[in-house]
Amino acid sequence: MVYWIHIARAIDRVTLHRDRCSEVPSSISGSDFWEGGWFDYPDKERALAAMEQAGTTEERKCALCKP
Numbered sequence: 001m002v003y004w005i006h007i008a009r010a011i012d013r014v015t016l017h018r019d020r021c022s023e024v025p026s027s028i029s030g031s032d033f034w035e036g037g038w039f040d041y042p043d044k045e046r047a048l049a050a051m052e053q054a055g056t057t058e059e060r061k062c063a064l065c066k067p
């Protein structure tokens with residue numbers, strides 16, 4: 001199981017997704033941890049740690065895939 005986090009700096013929010021969520025783009029390009037974008041992690045613990053490191057005000061879990 002791969003977990004994805006979506007960092008949206010513009011709206012100060014990070015969202016956790018599961019693998020194959022329909023919201024995860026099929027091709028990821030130009031993601032930069034400090035600029036924002038999509039990042040994949042091999043387990044939930046690492047994804048959650050990355051969410052904390054993102055430093056955004058809001059931390060969400062996707063309502064669609066319920067990670």
Ligand SMILES: [Zn+2]
Pocket residue numbers: 016017018021022023024062063064065066
């Ligand atoms: Zn999702």
